[in-house]
Amino acid sequence: MTATVKKSRRSLTAAPHIVWAILFIIAPLIFVAVYSFTASDGSFTFENFAALGDYTDAFVRSASYSLIATFICLLIGYPLAYAISNAAPKMQRILIMMVMLPMWINFLIRTYAIMKILEDTGIINTVLQAIFGEEFELHMINTPGAVIFGMVYDYLPYMVLPIYTVLQKLDPKLSEAAADLGCNKVQTLFKVTLPLSVSGIVSGITMVFVPSISTFYISQKLGGGQYLLIGDAIETAFGNTTTYNIGASMSLVLMIIVLLSTAIMNRFDKSENEGGAIV
Amino acid sequence: MTRVKSKNSAISKIYAILIYVILYFPIAVMILFSFNDSKSMTNFTGFSLRWYRELFNSGKAFEALKYSLLIAVLSALISTVIGTLAAYGIFHMRSKALKRTVQSVTDIPMMNPDIVTGISMLLLFAFIQVIFGLQKSLLGFGTLLIAHITFNVPYVILSVLPKLKQMDKSLVEAALDLGCTPAQSFFKVEFPMITPGIISGAIMAFTLSLDDFVISNFTIGNTFETLPIMIYSMTKREVTPDMNAICSIVFVVIFALLLLSNIFDGSRSAAASITEKLRKNSKVTAIVAGCVAAVLLVGSTLLFIFAPPPAELTLNIYNWGEYISDGSDDSFDVIEGFEEWYEETYGKKVKVNYTTYSSNEDMYNKISSGATEYDIIIPSDYMIAKMASEGMLEKLDFSLIPNYKYINDDLKGLYYDPDECYSVPYTYGVFGIIYNSAKVDEADVEAGWDLMTNPKYSGKILQYNNPRDAFGVAMYAQNLDVNSKDRAVWQQAFDWLAKQKPMVQSYVMDEIYNKMESGEAYISSYYAGDFLFMYENNEDLAFYQPEAVNYFIDAMCITKKPTRDAETYELCNLFINYMLSEEAAVANAEMLCYASPNSLVIENEEYIEYMSDIHEDAMDILYPEGLDFKAKYEQYAYLGLDAETNKLMNSLWSQLKVSAEEDEVEITNYISLGILAVIAGTAVFFFIRKKKRAKYY
Numbered sequence: 003m004t005a006t007v008k009k010s011r012r013s014l015t016a017a018p019h020i021v022w023a024i025l026f027i028i029a030p031l032i033f034v035a036v037y038s039f040t041a042s043d044g045s046f047t048f049e050n051f052a053a054l055g056d057y058t059d060a061f062v063r064s065a066s067y068s069l070i071a072t073f074i075c076l077l078i079g080y081p082l083a084y085a086i087s088n089a090a091p092k093m094q095r096i097l098i099m100m101v102m103l104p105m106w107i108n109f110l111i112r113t114y115a116i117m118k119i120l121e122d123t124g125i126i127n128t129v130l131q132a133i134f135g136e137e138f139e140l141h142m143i144n145t146p147g148a149v150i151f152g153m154v155y156d157y158l159p160y161m162v163l164p165i166y167t168v169l170q171k172l173d174p175k176l177s178e179a180a181a182d183l184g185c186n187k188v189q190t191l192f193k194v195t196l197p198l199s200v201s202g203i204v205s206g207i208t209m210v211f212v213p214s215i216s217t218f219y220i221s222q223k224l225g226g227g228q229y230l231l232i233g234d235a236i237e238t239a240f241g242n243t244t245t246y247n248i249g250a251s252m253s254l255v256l257m258i259i260v261l262l263s264t265a266i267m268n269r270f271d272k273s274e275n276e277g278g279a280i281v
Numbered sequence: 282m283t284r285v286k287s288k289n290s291a292i293s294k295i296y297a298i299l300i301y302v303i304l305y306f307p308i309a310v311m312i313l314f315s316f317n318d319s320k321s322m323t324n325f326t327g328f329s330l331r332w333y334r335e336l337f338n339s340g341k342a343f344e345a346l347k348y349s350l351l352i353a354v355l356s357a358l359i360s361t362v363i364g365t366l367a368a369y370g371i372f373h374m375r376s377k378a379l380k381r382t383v384q385s386v387t388d389i390p391m392m393n394p395d396i397v398t399g400i401s402m403l404l405l406f407a408f409i410q411v412i413f414g415l416q417k418s419l420l421g422f423g424t425l426l427i428a429h430i431t432f433n434v435p436y437v438i439l440s441v442l443p444k445l446k447q448m449d450k451s452l453v454e455a456a457l458d459l460g461c462t463p464a465q466s467f468f469k470v471e472f473p474m475i476t477p478g479i480i481s482g483a484i485m486a487f488t489l490s491l492d493d494f495v496i497s498n499f500t501i502g503n504t505f506e507t508l509p510i511m512i513y514s515m516t517k518r519e520v521t522p523d524m525n526a527i528c529s530i531v532f533v534v535i536f537a538l539l540l541l542s543n544i545f546d547g548s549r550s551a552a553a554s555i556t557e558k559l560r561k562n563s564k565v566t567a568i569v570a571g572c573v574a575a576v577l578l579v580g581s582t583l584l585f586i587f588a589p590p591p592a593e594l595t596l597n598i599y600n601w602g603e604y605i606s607d608g609s610d611d612s613f614d615v616i617e618g619f620e621e622w623y624e625e626t627y628g629k630k631v632k633v634n635y636t637t638y639s640s641n642e643d644m645y646n647k648i649s650s651g652a653t654e655y656d657i658i659i660p661s662d663y664m665i666a667k668m669a670s671e672g673m674l675e676k677l678d679f680s681l682i683p684n685y686k687y688i689n690d691d692l693k694g695l696y697y698d699p700d701e702c703y704s705v706p707y708t709y710g711v712f713g714i715i716y717n718s719a720k721v722d723e724a725d726v727e728a729g730w731d732l733m734t735n736p737k738y739s740g741k742i743l744q745y746n747n748p749r750d751a752f753g754v755a756m757y758a759q760n761l762d763v764n765s766k767d768r769a770v771w772q773q774a775f776d777w778l779a780k781q782k783p784m785v786q787s788y789v790m791d792e793i794y795n796k797m798e799s800g801e802a803y804i805s806s807y808y809a810g811d812f813l814f815m816y817e818n819n820e821d822l823a824f825y826q827p828e829a830v831n832y833f834i835d836a837m838c839i840t841k842k843p844t845r846d847a848e849t850y851e852l853c854n855l856f857i858n859y860m861l862s863e864e865a866a867v868a869n870a871e872m873l874c875y876a877s878p879n880s881l882v883i884e885n886e887e888y889i890e891y892m893s894d895i896h897e898d899a900m901d902i903l904y905p906e907g908l909d910f911k912a913k914y915e916q917y918a919y920l921g922l923d924a925e926t927n928k929l930m931n932s933l934w935s936q937l938k939v940s941a942e943e944d945e946v947e948i949t950n951y952i953s954l955g956i957l958a959v960i961a962g963t964a965v966f967f968f969i970r971k972k973k974r975a976k977y978y
Contacts, residue, residue, distance in 0.1 A: 016367045019363050019438070027390060030404065089289060114311075114520070118310055123799055158304075163485060208439055212391045222788075227938070237394060238747075240397065242642055261385050268381070
């Protein structure tokens with residue numbers, strides 16, 4: 003069975019990553035784990051986890067905001083990636099880079115600008131007031147909507163890029179064949195293109211959902227600090243050495259929640275792929 | 282046949298344009314404000330190139346940008362190599378359990394809040410240092426690079442994996458059947474097919490690395506700063522528009538390069554599709570990329586091994602952002618002044634490494650890990666008490682600090698340093714209420730702290746977004762002891778904050794400047810010195826000082842470092858003394874706008890005139906007449922809290938923040954439940970379809 007020998011040898015290329023992960027992902031985690039099971043005087047305790055009850059709402063809110071943001075990113079990002087992949091080849095690169103480019107601007111500076119746009123005395127409202135009169139005010143800043151807008155703005159590129167890379171290499175013959183067999187454009191999209199791009203979608207969802215669940219700065223700046231997310235709570239706890247322990251337990255629990263949800267999603271990817279192969 | 286023309290309909294073109302407009306709107310605003318005449322990020326007062334001039338004059342931002350780019354390029358390159366190999370390996374793993382484990386571990390750096398990754402890596406580096414008994418600090422370029430690679434690799438893996446999955450497996454099998462070795466089949470068959478994934482992975486890695494602040498902050502050494510660190514440490518005060526200017530330059534340069542490369546590319550080969558070209562050139566591209574990577578790697582390694590011959594002495598200073606007169610706005614550059622003075626006086630060159638932090642806690646976390654080496658720090662009072670009690674501070678040699686005699690006696694021998702041995706006051710200040718006099722009735726202001734719960738101004742009130750200061754306001758307002766350990770007292774403060782919450786526009790820190798200056802909010806609490814900063818941008822603002830308020834002192838200290846030699850110790854003390862000299866102290870006081878404890882400053886005519894130019898009552902606001910500072914300070918200033926109280930405070934704080942207006946929370950919960958239902962529905966649909974199909978085949 004030379005083929006299988008070769009095949010298992012090929013997985014060895016993951017070795018540098020695995021070594022790296024053990025050294026720089028797992029090992030630092032041990033410190034977090036130790037903190038989460040100790041009291042501030044260093045003795046073993048479960049108290050930090052018991053105290054997490056106070057933060058249930060923050061967990062739920064983080065999960066629901068990031069779920070909504072991910073969903074919106076997918077709704078906006080897929081058509082965008084699709085449009086880019088259908089653009090003239092020489093435009094594609096520039097279009098895809100243009101999705102990424104705003105993220106090369108410092109996050110804080112970018113967020114200040116967004117604040118300036120959304121505020122009650124900001125740019126949008128000034129324009130609206132010029133049109134509809136002084137009394138008109140569209141209240142946007144310091145709402146959950148503003149927080150979710152911020153998340154979508156910041157993470158959209160991480161949805162568009164992986165979907166685009168998959169769409170870009172789809173064999174155009176497949177959609178041509180579908181068209182020849184009588185599919186209209188919409189049918190082709192849903193029956194051929196979409197199933198074949200699931201692996202890109204799953205990557206995109208992971209890259210948006212996973213970091214956005216622990217985000218903290220966006221909610222502080224655009225939500226007016228009114229909507230405590232779990233990332234904020236962890237950040238506050240780690241801001242002070244005497245409360246490291248509870249911060250550590252929060253991040254462990256968060257980690258478990260996210261690992262479970264990505265594990266479920268990866269299964270999705272698998273079954274989907276098989277489905278796609280049948281098509 | 283390749284398709285050259287766009288296949289997009291008008292609708293999808295309009296859609297794409299709309300998205301790009303939204304994406305670029307904030308960028309346009311940022312560029313606009315880089316040309317603002319005033320220091321404000323919210324009021325556009327007129328067109329000027331002032332911030333660009335400032336930027337080029339100081340050059341510090343470019344230095345930081347250089348390091349940011351270097352780290353971003355290197356970490357993107359290395360993590361692309363590691364990540365691509367890893368994705369390839371993961372894809373070919375036969376053991377499902379192993380595959381899943383590796384993938385889950387890969388996700389960890391993505392989902393951990395940055396601060397957890399940052400602190401845990403800092404702890405790891407400190408631990409390694411202890412285990413190997415290293416004398417020198419590990420933190421530096423290398424640790425920063427390691428950290429960046431660690432959080433970049435997952436994104437590369439996630440963007441390469443879909444391409445591998447998409448690839449037709451029979452191609453590889455064919456290659457192997459035709460006698461290719463696995464290595465050959467990788468380079469000849471698989472690599473060209475997954476190239477787009479690798480490229481987008483590299484782009485994402487570069488982007489993340491370029492913009493990272495939190496993790497960098499904990500893993501960087503004491504010799505240089507990246508641009509994000511420079512910008513964030515400014516948030517102690519106001520981020521200045523020269524940061525907009527440098528971001529605008531970066532943006533315009535990259536955008537121009539992008540357009541140029543595309544025009545160049547397009548004119549050369551309009552007919553050939555990019556994919557085909559890439560395939561043809563993949564070898565050349567790979568070789569070129571490899572060479573560039575190698576040169577960069579070797580170059581940067583050499584750069585840091587054979588760094589410029591060290592000056593005879595180095596002094597590592599760790600200070601708040603924007604907390605020293607640094608030559609901007611034609612001011613006196615204190616650090617340069619010290620270097621020159623020292624060389625003239627002692628005939629020796631001294632190199633000052635000056636880096637910045639944005640909070641006492643960040644600074645403490647970093648120093649207490651033991652992984653860094655700083656000589657001079659400027660913490661706040663309560664932090665000095667904590668660090669002194671933990672043996673983290675070195676005693677000063679006052680025989681080398683004769684200028685100490687100019688320090689106001691009221692600020693000596695306070696609780697944080699009762700024996701006057703660890704610290705020399707640098708600045709001090711007081712809280713107060715800042716209000717917009719055009720919108721707030723003077724009569725209401727007399728109510729003091731109650732102004733902050735006046736329903737008349739509901740929705741226009743700002744509150745601190747950190748528990749210590751927010752609870753502090755609540756406690757001062759009710760005449761409670763801010764250092765109480767009594768649960769009931771904290772509960773009472775909590776009730777006050779809960780009552781105030783519906784009236785609060787937002788909980789803020791550095792945004793306070795923008796919101797007060799633009800008139801978005803009318804009432805907030807902040808320090809007198811910061812009020813003067815804001816007043817420069819909005820002359821409607823006024824300051825009111827209630828009876829019970831917080832006082833702070835920031836003081837210069839020397840950190841404990843057993844390996845420091847006598848000459849460097851002397852240098853540290855001389856630096857502190859230099860900071861108290863008239864020239865340096867006046868320059869700093871004018872730059873900072875906080876009160877100075879130095880009599881050379883307070884009596885300096887030029888200083889008094891300078892402050893009065895900012896605000897006619899500036900001197901009275903900063904130095905209220907007849908103030909018994911010592912008595913007030915002892916009664917009202919914050920002390921460090923013990924672990925129990927801190928825990929209680931944080932838990933009450935999150936309760937306050939979580940109890941948002943009920944209806945809004947519910948709406949988002951319903952929406953997300955709806956999304957979950959959609960996901961579940963899709964899953965069931967596919968499951969059923971799969972079963973049905975299985976029947977047919």
